[in-house]
Amino acid sequence: MGPNLGGVTCALAALAALLPVVSPVPFGLQIYQCTKPGVIAPGFDDGPWIYSEDILDRMQATGFIATWFINGANKGNIYDYNSTLRRMIDMGHQIGSHTWSHKDLATLTVDGIKQEMILLEEAMVNILGYFPYYMRPPFLSVNAQALSVLKELRYHVIIGDLNTKDWEYQTQAGIEIAKKLFVDGLDLGHTIVESHEQEVWSHGVLIDYMIKIVKDRGLKTVTVAECLQDTQVYRTVRDPNAGQPMEPEPTVTYSLNGRCGNINAGGNLGWTCPPNGGRCCSKYGNCGNGADYCTASVCQPAFGLCDAPKSTYRDELSQSNTATTIPSRTVSNTESARATPTPLGPESTTPDGTCGNQGSGKDKGYTCKPGACCSKYGNCGTTFDYCAAPVCQSAFGKCDPAPERGSKTPDGTCGDISKGNNNGYA
Ligand SMILES: *[C@@H]1O[C@H](CO)[C@@H](O)[C@H](O)[C@H]1NC(C)=O
């Protein structure tokens, strides 16, 4: 809905607030692809900031439409960009939430997650008069608890399938990789894009390139909501359903052919792996068990859960050792969204710096010491190379939060470009 409709919008929003929330798009489940054919939905995270207006100018010149997943307090302060937000809406763009302060939702308590969402809602109500049903999690990171809170708060959780990884490639040479990822993603038919508006080389190079490619190829850019064929984009009050029954849980459709979930082989069918056999749906869209399906970095718990590893316990009654399965597997969407996949392996602290189930840590399942993360190469460490979201396997250790911008560098990197990687250390 466009705020330039003024009172009409408010009246419609108020009316919508009285009706039960029914949406063609599920709440609290990761969404990866458009359902409307023939369009793409570019999304830009982490603003608003100093580059936003300039990028809007360049988009306006060719009618490029985007969705902006904004923060309240990240690079900039949202209240310094009131008119920028209004301009985004007036240009027909969409604004979604990227949380108040860009914390990793998978590391927060239920109350912490609610605070990150509701603080931004309040700021958007102050500035625009309404707030979104759409969000993208910082670092694309969620766990079962975060998804269940986001479902309760009625958020569509947008992940996307075309990640330019531009934050990782903030050098003149590196940004070429992000450009290639964008074109390769388009060639593969991917539709929901992730990029960042406040990174130096994205602002300087990548976004112009995206605009040019879209124009050259005659692609149609739309908002994320439009590409999901949804018209319910914003709301004016929190908890419009308080005291009302929720809409019925969607029925689970079990996969009969091993395909599952909404990405890759799962193809937006949303099928769940059947509960018999204890299989998880991997991010490649196939049901299975074993490390390739069950590790936290691969398993999509909303579409099936692996059986917990067998453990041996002493059955006092029979006085015998019995192998049993810990009864944690669940069959309904609701319950499975709450359960957390159990990491394989001994789960003990690493004796040798290796960790996880892949790379150097292959099949050991060791966890790093407190303050260190397990890289996808299977080693523990505390620097950016281990702690960055796409590298860190958070199931096997968590880094301490990064120091404040401007504080003394902990590792010799500094500033915002190249190795400094937007950390802003002095
Ligand atoms: C932005 O809007 C808020 C809420 O109306 C207001 O308090 C604040 O002063 C505005 N900021 C600027 C820079 O105008």
Ligand SMILES: [Zn+2]
């Ligand atoms: Zn972000």
